[in-house]
Amino acid sequence: MYTRDRQFYDLVGKGLASLGYVSDKEGSALTKFINDNFANKYNAEKTFAQLGFSLNPNIPINPTYEQIEATIRAYTMAGYVDIDSDGPTKSTDGMSLKMGGLPTFKHEIVLSRKMMREQMMLANAIGGMTSDMEQVVMDLLFNSLDDLLGGNYNTMKYQRHQIVSNEGKLVINANNNPLGVPVEIDFGVPKKNITKSEWYTKSKAPKQESAVGETIDPIRVMKDVKRNAENVDYAPKGGHWEVSKTTWDDILMLPYFRSLYVIANRPDITGTANQQAFASLIDDKTLKAFIERQIGAPIVVIDDVSSVESFDKAKKQMKYTNIESFNEGVLAYVPSDLGDVQFGKPIYMETPGARVALYDGGRTLIRQLFNDDTMTQVVKSEVTGLVVPNKVRWMYYLKIKKG
Numbered sequence: 001m002y003t004r005d006r007q008f009y010d011l012v013g014k015g016l017a018s019l020g021y022v023s024d025k026e027g028s029a030l031t032k033f034i035n036d037n038f039a040n041k042y043n044a045e046k047t048f049a050q051l052g053f054s055l056n057p058n059i060p061i062n063p064t065y066e067q068i069e070a071t072i073r074a075y076t077m078a079g080y081v082d083i084d085s086d087g088p089t090k091s092t093d094g095m096s097l098k099m100g101g102l103p104t105f106k107h108e109i110v111l112s113r114k115m116m117r118e119q120m121m122l123a124n125a126i127g128g129m130t131s132d133m134e135q136v137v138m139d140l141l142f143n144s145l146d147d148l149l150g151g152n153y154n155t156m157k158y159q160r161h162q163i164v165s166n167e168g169k170l171v172i173n174a175n176n177n178p179l180g181v182p183v184e185i186d187f188g189v190p191k192k193n194i195t196k197s198e199w200y201t202k203s204k205a206p207k208q209e210s211a212v213g214e215t216i217d218p219i220r221v222m223k224d225v226k227r228n229a230e231n232v233d234y235a236p237k238g239g240h241w242e243v244s245k246t247t248w249d250d251i252l253m254l255p256y257f258r259s260l261y262v263i264a265n266r267p268d269i270t271g272t273a274n275q276q277a278f279a280s281l282i283d284d285k286t287l288k289a290f291i292e293r294q295i296g297a298p299i300v301v302i303d304d305v306s307s308v309e310s311f312d313k314a315k316k317q318m319k320y321t322n323i324e325s326f327n328e329g330v331l332a333y334v335p336s337d338l339g340d341v342q343f344g345k346p347i348y349m350e351t352p353g354a355r356v357a358l359y360d361g362g363r364t365l366i367r368q369l370f371n372d373d374t375m376t377q378v379v380k381s382e383v384t385g386l387v388v389p390n391k392v393r394w395m396y397y398l399k400i401k402k403g
Contacts (some may be wrong), residue, residue, distance in 0.1 A: 012111075012355065012368055012377060015137040030357035030368060034145060042149045044341075044360040051160050052338040053387055059362055063102040063344025063384045067187060102344045103172070103183045105155055108380040109144040111137075141379070145366065148381040152364060156341065158306045159387040161325035163187065164242060164332055165302075167194055168392045176323060178310035189392045197221050198402040199254065206250035209402060213256050218400075222295040225333050225396050235394035239335050241295070244326040245303040247401070252284050261290050297333070302326040329401025335391050344384035 013029070016022075021029035045055045163170050168189035173182050199218055200206040212218065222241070229235040243251070251257065258279035262269055269278050292298055304325040312319045346365035348356055355368040365382040389395070 011137045012141055015135075015141065019138065028355065028357055030355050030366065031359070033141075034149075034357050034359050034366060037142060038145065038149055038359070041146075042153055042360075044363065047153060048156070048160075048341045048387075051157065052334070052336055053160060053389075054337070054340045056340040056342045056388075059343050059345045061345045061347070063104070065100060065102050065342045065386050065388050067339075067388050067390055100185065102342065102384045102386050104344075104382065104384040105152075105180070106380065106382045107148060107151055108378055109147055111140045111144060111377045111379065141368075144379045148366070148379060149359070149364070152381060152383050154306055155383075156385065156387060157304060158325045161302055161304060162327070163387055163389055164334060164338070164395070165244070165327035165330050167397055168389060168395060170387075176306070176308055178308065185386075187389050187392050189395050189397070193393075193395060194397045194399070195221075195225070196399045199256075199400040200250060201402045202250060206253050208254045208256060212254070213259075218256060219260070219291070219294045221398065222297075222331070222333075225398065226295065226297055229333060229394060229396055233394060236335050236337075239333055239394070240298045240300055242300045242302055242326070242332045242334060243330070244324055244328050245301055246324060246328050247330065248299075248301045250401075252287055255279070257287060257291060258282055260294075261287060264290070329399060331398040331400055333396040333398075335394050338391055338395075339387065339389035341385060341387050346382055346384065 016029040016033055019033070021033045023029045026032075027035075048055050158176070159170055168187040170183065170185045170187075172180070172184070177183075197216060197218070198209055199212050199216065200208050209216070226239065229239065230237060255276070259275060261282055262275045262279050266278060269275055288299060302325065305322050306325050308321045308323060310319055310321065311317075343360075343363040345362065346358065348365055348367065350356060353370055357366040357368075358364065359366060363383065363385065367380045367382075369378045369380065
């Protein structure tokens with residue numbers, strides 16, 4: 001009896017070869033395919049730089065992180081010494097604040113069993129693969145890799161936004177990681193940097209607190225945070241505010257800011273009713289620019305939503321829950337350069353049943369496995385990494401939502 005071997009059913013391998021991707025000393029076929037197709041869409045260095053975190057070039061085998069306290073590289077004055085003595089040695093490194101293990105996150109996708117089996121059956125019937133069959137398999141591979149790499153980047157962005165909005169803490173629990181293990185890391189924002197200044201309550205729509213405009217002046221509060229950061233803590237100039245899209249929308253609905261705009265820009269409009277009527281017509285972009293001018297700092301609105309996958313035991317099916325990456329009800333004043341992203345080197349073995357690729361300069365491990373028993377193929381992703389802030393002493397928080 002004639003039997004087909006594993007190589008015959010290695011549809012992914014045949015598809016890669018049909019596109020000119022072969023393994024050699026420059027890398028595996030899968031690595032080349034990923035780099036050619038995703039280098040622009042998922043660029044770690046560019047992505048993290050935009051988020052205020054540089055990509056740490058070191059990728060150690062021992063996956064640990066170290067939080068080094070940042071210092072401003074000022075041109076410090078020289079020391080006055082005896083002519084025969086050496087001058088003081090300049091400090092080049094900050095103080096180590098915290099060390100620990102880097103968390104690992106994984107996920108995988110089974111290439112559509114139905115479609116793969118259909119292609120396998122067709123290949124078996126005609127004795128080989130056609131170009132159309134190869135394209136079907138490559139489309140499956142591309143979409144699977146896109147889902148995995150996109151999920152990895154969203155995971156790191158969620159880390160970043162949680163650390164920045166959650167007072168320097170990363171809390172991974174059953175709510176945002178129901179299929180994994182809990183992780184909690186506190187990077188140590190000073191308690192004096194966290195201020196409660198309640199501007200509104202919210203059930204369905206935001207309602208301004210009665211003290212706002214009387215004993216609480218939000219513009220003054222935000223200006224004071226910036227002034228104290230620069231003049232007392234000597235924070236680097238050029239900081240900015242960050243806020244979630246939900247919270248920002250609530251802020252724009254508060255009468256305080258709209259009334260202030262009318263008073264400052266249209267003093268000819270008098271009477272509370274007339275001022276409120278005009279205030280309701282101010283577009284969000286104009287009001288944002290006005291607030292930024294008053295507080296002397298830009299406001300970055302974070303509109304990122306993360307999707308969490310979990311298993312619904314009652315319905316016996318997977319469900320997807322969207323959660324805001326940036327915490328609601330918080331304003332964070334932070335430097336533009338916040339720290340770095342640290343990764344560990346993936347550890348793996350070359351086996352006959354697996355195709356291996358490295359991405360992001362060796363930070364992401366991708367494996368494509370062939371299961372002989374079920375004749376299915378699985379694409380797995382593994383990353384060991386953490387966003388590590390090194391300027392927590394210059395991260396400031398206003399908790400503006402009551403309750």
